[in-house]
Amino acid sequence: MKPKKLPKKTQIFSVLKSSLDGKTNEDVAVISERPFRILVNDDFVANIMLTPDNLNEFLYGFLVGQGIAKSKNQIEKTLVDMDKGILWAQVKGAKIDLTKALITSGCAGGISLNNFNDIEPLKPARAPDLETLTNLMKEMLKNGELYAKSGGIHSAALADKKSIIFQAEDIGRHNCLDKVIGYLMLNDIEPEDKIVLTTGRLSLEAVPKIARAHISTLGSRSTPTDLAVEIARKLKVNLIGYIRAGKMTVYNKN
Numbered sequence: 001m002k003p004k005k006l007p008k009k010t011q012i013f014s015v016l017k018s019s020l021d022g023k024t025n026e027d028v029a030v031i032s033e034r035p036f037r038i039l040v041n042d043d044f045v046a047n048i049m050l051t052p053d054n055l056n057e058f059l060y061g062f063l064v065g066q067g068i069a070k071s072k073n074q075i076e077k078t079l080v081d082m083d084k085g086i087l088w089a090q091v092k093g094a095k096i097d098l099t100k101a102l103i104t105s106g107c108a109g110g111i112s113l114n115n116f117n118d119i120e121p122l123k124p125a126r127a128p129d130l131e132t133l134t135n136l137m138k139e140m141l142k143n144g145e146l147y148a149k150s151g152g153i154h155s156a157a158l159a160d161k162k163s164i165i166f167q168a169e170d171i172g173r174h175n176c177l178d179k180v181i182g183y184l185m186l187n188d189i190e191p192e193d194k195i196v197l198t199t200g201r202l203s204l205e206a207v208p209k210i211a212r213a214h215i216s217t218l219g220s221r222s223t224p225t226d227l228a229v230e231i232a233r234k235l236k237v238n239l240i241g242y243i244r245a246g247k248m249t250v251y252n253k254n
Contacts, residue, residue, distance in 0.1 A: 009053050010150055029149040033171050039088045051170040054179045055080045059087045061182030065209035068094050072185040116208055125216035127238040127250055132161050133219055137243045139164050140197050156180045156198040173200025181213045191215045202228045211235040219243050
């Protein structure tokens with residue numbers, strides 16, 4: 001059956017549901033994913049699977065998070081071509097070295113171009129307190145529109161110490177972070193006192209993205225990897241895991 005479109009983020013399929021109580025035919029929402037080629041100055045950089053939403057934000061966040069551009073000012077033009085599946089950018093002085101590319105562990109696959117040695121450590125900042133982070137995490141989970149419809153998706157959010165500023169959902173946990181970082185840059189939001197929260201595991205690829213965006217705190221309801229903890233300590237990023245009702249774990253002490 002040809003799927004019927006909701007907003008582009010989901011598709012509706014007729015399915016057969018079975019349980020101990022019997023079988024029913026139902027229409028269910030299924031999360032959308034689309035392949036995209038990322039081109040910088042007409043050079044191929046990566047193939048990636050994305051939930052087709054906030055794509056310009058994703059592209060800006062990807063370019064800075066990967067170190068291809070150091071700031072928004074280097075990104076002269078962008079183009080999102082949904083029909084051809086192309087995300088294109090013109091970046092002045094782009095730094096691309098595919099010989100150092102790393103196949104990532106993100107749910108949507110992808111490549112990390114990170115060379116961590118070129119990242120300046122952040123100025124140490126005090127981590128937000130338990131009440132602040134648990135309230136923000138609760139707000140982010142409550143706002144998960146696509147997760148409520150279909151499941152199978154990650155969320156990330158940009159916040160200050162009072163509330164969520166912007167939230168993105170995507171099949172890939174790193175894609176969410178790129179969308180949030182891109183939103184921050186496109187809207188000229190001061191990053192130093194901001195917080196990024198995610199539902200995904202805190203891995204090595206995530207921390208440099210946050211540091212390159214000059215955001216001091218990255219938190220999750222999940223766990224970090226050992227390399228994420230090591231690079232967070234080196235770059236002075238507050239790395240906080242297991243943010244759940246009444247508890248959290250701070251993995252570095254800035």
